[in-house]
Amino acid sequence: xxxxxxxxxxxxxxxxxxxxxxxxxxxxxxxxxxxxxxxxxxxxxxxxxxxxxxxxxxxxxxxxxxxxxxxxxxxxxxxxxxxxxxxxxxxxxxxxxxxxxxxxxxxxxxxxxxxxxxxxxxxxxxxxxxxxxxxxxxxxxxxxx
Numbered sequence: 001x002x003x004x005x006x007x008x009x010x011x012x013x014x015x016x017x018x019x020x021x022x023x024x025x026x027x028x029x030x031x032x033x034x035x036x037x038x039x040x041x042x043x044x045x046x047x048x049x050x051x052x053x054x055x056x057x058x059x060x061x062x063x064x065x066x067x068x069x070x071x072x073x074x075x076x077x078x079x080x081x082x083x084x085x086x087x088x089x090x091x092x093x094x095x096x097x098x099x100x101x102x103x104x105x106x107x108x109x110x111x112x113x114x115x116x117x118x119x120x121x122x123x124x125x126x127x128x129x130x131x132x133x134x135x136x137x138x139x140x141x142x143x144x145x
Contacts, residue, residue: 019047022082028072028095033065036080043082044089049138057089057136060117063109064093064132071097071130091117091134100128 024039026032037058044054065078072078072095083090102122103110114120119135 019084019086020082022084024080024082025077026080028069028074028076028078030066030069032078033062036065036078037062039080039082040091043084044136047084047086047089047138049089049136053136053139056116057091057134060113060120060134060136061091061093063113063116064091064120064134067103067109067113067132068093068095068097068130071095071099071101073098088135088137091136092131093134094125094129094131097128097130100124100130102130103132 022039022043024036026035040057040061041054044057049057061080065080068078076096078093078095080094081092083092102124105122110120113132113134117134117136119133121133123131123133125131
């Protein structure tokens with residue numbers, strides 16, 4: 001099912017616990033990141049994440065995008081895929097880059113990203129497309145993550 005503004009969401013919930021997969025494609029330009037922050041917050045709220053976790057995810061997605069935009073091919077698109085499960089949100093942000101180099105993991109920005117998002121990783125796909133993966137678990141009723 002295709003929706004407006006480059007957002008796609010296949011309906012239903014699979015046997016593997018996946019509720020939905022939502023894909024967003026935006027120009028690789030910082031001017032559009034507010035849209036991605038809003039989508040992130042809305043989807044995390046849908047999964048009953050706490051307000052603090054929603055704020056953390058918004059900042060984490062923004063930080064991951066900033067890492068990618070610094071090396072993105074001019075005029076390209078930034079893609080973000082959200083996988084929603086009952087206890088977890090997986091976010092993959094990607095962009096074609098000029099050199100295919102991964103974000104440095106020994107930086108303050110990476111440390112902040114890992115603290116905000118939980119599990120963080122990066123990889124290079126075909127055509128020097130760099131992907132930053134974020135996995136955040138929903139806190140249970142006792143407040144544990």
